[in-house]
Amino acid sequence: MRIMTGNDLKTGAVTWWTGSDWSLHVEDAVDVTGKEDEIARREEAARRVNVPYVIDAELEDGSPRPAHIKDRVRALGPTVRLDLSLKPADPDIGNWVI
Amino acid sequence: MADPATPNDGQGHNSGLLRYRSDEIADHAAVTVDAFVEQADALAVRIEPGDEARELIPHLNRVKLVEVNFPAFGDGRGYSSARILREAGYEGELRAVGDVLVDQLAYMRRCGFDSFDPDAPLDAGDVEAALARWPDVYQSAADDRTPIWTKRHA
Amino acid sequence: MYRYDTYDQAMVDARVEEFRDQCRRRLEGKLTEDQFKPLRLMNGLYLQLHAYMLRVAVPYGTLSGDQMRALADIAEKYDRGYGHFTTRQNIQYNWIKLEDAGDILADLASVEMHAIQTSGNCIRNISSDHFAGAAADELVDPRPYAELLRQWSSFHPEFAYLPRKFKIAVIASKTDRAAMKLHDIGIRIVERDGELGASFYVGGGMGRTPMIAPCINEFVPLDRLITYAEACLRVYNRHGRRDNKYKARIKILVHELGAEEYTRQVEAEYAHMLDQGVEPPFAELERIRTFFADPEFRAADEVSASNEPEETSSEPAFQRWVRRNTNPHKAPGYVSAVISLKPVGGIPGDATAEQMRLMADLAERYGFDELRVMHTQNIVLPHVHQSDLPAVWRALDGAGLSTPNLDQIGDIIACPGLDYCSLANARSIPVAQKISERFEASGKGEALGELKLKISGCINACGHHHAGHIGILGVDRKGVENYQLSLGGSEAEDTALAKITGPGFDEDGIVDAVETAADVYLRERTEGERFLDTYRRIGMTPFKEALYG
Numbered sequence: 001m002r003i004m005t006g007n008d009l010k011t012g013a014v015t016w017w018t019g020s021d022w023s024l025h026v027e028d029a030v031d032v033t034g035k036e037d038e039i040a041r042r043e044e045a046a047r048r049v050n051v052p053y054v055i056d057a058e059l060e061d062g063s064p065r066p067a068h069i070k071d072r073v074r075a076l077g078p079t080v081r082l083d084l085s086l087k088p089a090d091p092d093i094g095n096w097v098i
Numbered sequence: 099m100a101d102p103a104t105p106n107d108g109q110g111h112n113s114g115l116l117r118y119r120s121d122e123i124a125d126h127a128a129v130t131v132d133a134f135v136e137q138a139d140a141l142a143v144r145i146e147p148g149d150e151a152r153e154l155i156p157h158l159n160r161v162k163l164v165e166v167n168f169p170a171f172g173d174g175r176g177y178s179s180a181r182i183l184r185e186a187g188y189e190g191e192l193r194a195v196g197d198v199l200v201d202q203l204a205y206m207r208r209c210g211f212d213s214f215d216p217d218a219p220l221d222a223g224d225v226e227a228a229l230a231r232w233p234d235v236y237q238s239a240a241d242d243r244t245p246i247w248t249k250r251h252a
Numbered sequence: 253m254y255r256y257d258t259y260d261q262a263m264v265d266a267r268v269e270e271f272r273d274q275c276r277r278r279l280e281g282k283l284t285e286d287q288f289k290p291l292r293l294m295n296g297l298y299l300q301l302h303a304y305m306l307r308v309a310v311p312y313g314t315l316s317g318d319q320m321r322a323l324a325d326i327a328e329k330y331d332r333g334y335g336h337f338t339t340r341q342n343i344q345y346n347w348i349k350l351e352d353a354g355d356i357l358a359d360l361a362s363v364e365m366h367a368i369q370t371s372g373n374c375i376r377n378i379s380s381d382h383f384a385g386a387a388a389d390e391l392v393d394p395r396p397y398a399e400l401l402r403q404w405s406s407f408h409p410e411f412a413y414l415p416r417k418f419k420i421a422v423i424a425s426k427t428d429r430a431a432m433k434l435h436d437i438g439i440r441i442v443e444r445d446g447e448l449g450a451s452f453y454v455g456g457g458m459g460r461t462p463m464i465a466p467c468i469n470e471f472v473p474l475d476r477l478i479t480y481a482e483a484c485l486r487v488y489n490r491h492g493r494r495d496n497k498y499k500a501r502i503k504i505l506v507h508e509l510g511a512e513e514y515t516r517q518v519e520a521e522y523a524h525m526l527d528q529g530v531e532p533p534f535a536e537l538e539r540i541r542t543f544f545a546d547p548e549f550r551a552a553d554e555v556s557a558s559n560e561p562e563e564t565s566s567e568p569a570f571q572r573w574v575r576r577n578t579n580p581h582k583a584p585g586y587v588s589a590v591i592s593l594k595p596v597g598g599i600p601g602d603a604t605a606e607q608m609r610l611m612a613d614l615a616e617r618y619g620f621d622e623l624r625v626m627h628t629q630n631i632v633l634p635h636v637h638q639s640d641l642p643a644v645w646r647a648l649d650g651a652g653l654s655t656p657n658l659d660q661i662g663d664i665i666a667c668p669g670l671d672y673c674s675l676a677n678a679r680s681i682p683v684a685q686k687i688s689e690r691f692e693a694s695g696k697g698e699a700l701g702e703l704k705l706k707i708s709g710c711i712n713a714c715g716h717h718h719a720g721h722i723g724i725l726g727v728d729r730k731g732v733e734n735y736q737l738s739l740g741g742s743e744a745e746d747t748a749l750a751k752i753t754g755p756g757f758d759e760d761g762i763v764d765a766v767e768t769a770a771d772v773y774l775r776e777r778t779e780g781e782r783f784l785d786t787y788r789r790i791g792m793t794p795f796k797e798a799l800y801g
Binding site for chain 3: 147171173174177181185204205208231238246247250251
């Protein structure tokens with residue numbers, strides 16, 4: 001699947017297109033195949049996202065898992081500071097990234 | 099004090115033009131550097147980023163207008179071209195054209211530009227704020243602002 | 253150290269207002285991201301892997317206790333409680349919000365700090381020797397010249413849109429502690445017939461195509477320093493490549509023209525520039541120098557005013573730290589003390605707000621209120637009286653800052669890598685952690701002596717791996733992290749670029765490979781040889797054999 005990501009203009013937070021909105025959580029991301037340019041242009045013009053782009057992902061346990069490790073690090077947080085990640089309490093989260 | 103000059107509106111010539119000179123606009127078509135050097139009756143020239151501005155030095159006395167093109171604002175060669183011409187004694191109009199944004203104006207003025215013909219019109223309030231921004235300057239350039247280190251020991 | 257006058261303060265204040273205005277216009281949509289990007293970069297604000305990253309300038313690596321405290325406050329108030337000290341003597345914060353950027357810059361301005369030109373295609377932070385003003389072997393303190401260059405380069409109107417970034421380093425000793433020849437311009441202050449001058453080295457750099465800068469002028473009189481620098485920059489601005497981002501640094505220009513032709517062009521521009529009156533009045537250099545006068549050093553035999561018990565000085569851990577982490581000082585009874593930001597298994601170069609405050613306190617109490625950031629990502633207290641060392645060590649030890657590993661294998665230089673950087677191809681920090689732990693566990697770290705290990709997570713080489721005695725480069729091999737090993741680099745005055753050993757390794761493999769290379773050295777070394785010396789004597793072959801069989 002192809003999912004869309006970008007950054008929140010004001011806060012810089014990594015965000016993911018949910019189909020209607022931008023979420024901090026990659027689990028909420030939806031497949032944007034075929035609609036990429038239209039969504040990116042509209043959302044960026046409205047300043048609801050900064051520098052949006054699409055990446056490859058695979059569905060794993062019903063949630064999108066970015067195909068490339070860099071995108072997984074971006075989705076979660078630094079692997080060396082999991083306490084600062086989006087899921088500090090999840091003991092398995094390191095495996096999800098790596 | 100910051101740049102006190104307010105721009106003319108181009109005297110009806112071009113509504114996007116910002117001009118910080120009081121003389122009449124030189125209404126001449128600008129030719130390339132190569133053409134200018136060849137054509138003894140050419141009066142206006144347009145410098146591209148890759149051009150050698152110093153080729154104009156022997157001909158400065160007949161130049162009324164130099165346009166320096168900025169096809170992309172990130173290509174900073176035009177700043178050197180402008181300053182070189184002022185260092186050579188050029189006193190005519192030195193105009194930045196093309197991808198010129200408000201945030202480049204202050205540095206451009208310091209490099210000797212005294213008029214601007216941007217691709218997209220600039221907000222007058224933003225222009226005024228940009229040119230009034232800097233209370234002082236650290237280094238010498240092509241303008242007549244006294245560097246801080248000179249003021250310290252005046 | 254340098255203190256702002258009303259002119260300097262007015263300039264940073266104006267810059268804060270300018271950036272606030274630019275942020276406002278961006279948030280209102282009056283500026284596109286493409287238009288805004290160079291502007292925010294020139295204020296140190298990157299859009300990085302996790303969020304906006306802010307790089308704050310620490311001019312030539314020098315800061316006061318109050319300034320260090322301000323950096324701690326920023327970490328707590330606006331970020332996640334820590335900062336990262338970089339290989340260019342700056343500090344970075346990783347989770348900054350654009351809407352806070354103006355306030356952060358204002359907070360910095362209130363303590364005479366800024367983030368001006370710490371990114372972008374402009375002249376960056378001027379770096380220098382972290383032992384400047386203290387080292388026993390320096391000719392003069394190089395920092396007044398660095399300060400002069402800082403002012404000259406700040407808001408320079410001609411050089412804000414260069415082909416690429418531009419990094420300048422200034423030293424004043426034969427020993428090169430600033431990797432001077434690996435900069436776009438490296439300047440060494442030298443003496444000739446009783447006069448001081450500047451040797452200019454132009455066209456060094458690491459990155460994708462590492463190059464060692466040739467000397468283009470051995471002696472520029474110091475009252476022409478700025479004029480010569482201006483000539484070097486103008487030739488670059490006019491003729492540096494702009495067709496290919498990866499060939500746009502000045503090192504490519506010098507390489508493609510040849511040093512002789514580049515020098516000829518600079519000398520011609522310099523001759524022209526001499527008539528333009530760009531040089532500051534000499535009185536300005538003299539004014540700046542007064543800020544770098546020696547502090548009131550105490551007599552060598554004075555005792556400490558601290559309450560630290562005498563027994564501390566007999567503790568083996570303290571003694572080990574003094575042996576390893578202090579540098580000879582020009583004043584009798586003094587040393588420069590290195591505060592390690594490389595705890596075993598830690599993240600190289602990171603410091604918490606609490607640690608920053610402790611360092612600030614120590615500087616004020618025992619160090620004439622001065623600290624330095626090393627390009628090797630440690631912190632220096634440049635002037636510490638020997639009698640105060642036990643108290644200093646005790647405080648550092650309580651805060652995890654006393655690791656006695658300066659220039660040893662545990663003193664790893666690592667870029668943030670894939671954990672933090674969108675440019676990276678591989679994670680660098682976990683590799684650093686594993687290597688650190690491996691050598692601590694085996695006890696070999698001490699036996700190995702001086703061994704400078706540097707790790708970069710991509711070919712941009714921000715970890716300076718080309719200059720490592722052992723260098724590691726992280727690459728992306730079909731979507732999997734892979735690590736190349738290189739040997740024999742040096743960032744000191746014997747500047748050299750490391751050579752790759754052969755095929756790369758996975759994460760566990762590279763840790764084994766480093767240990768294998770270390771074992772070859774331990775086996776082959778003769779009396780007094782460092783790793784680098786043994787490598788230079790025996791060559792790559794024994795290492796290749798051990799690594800690949």
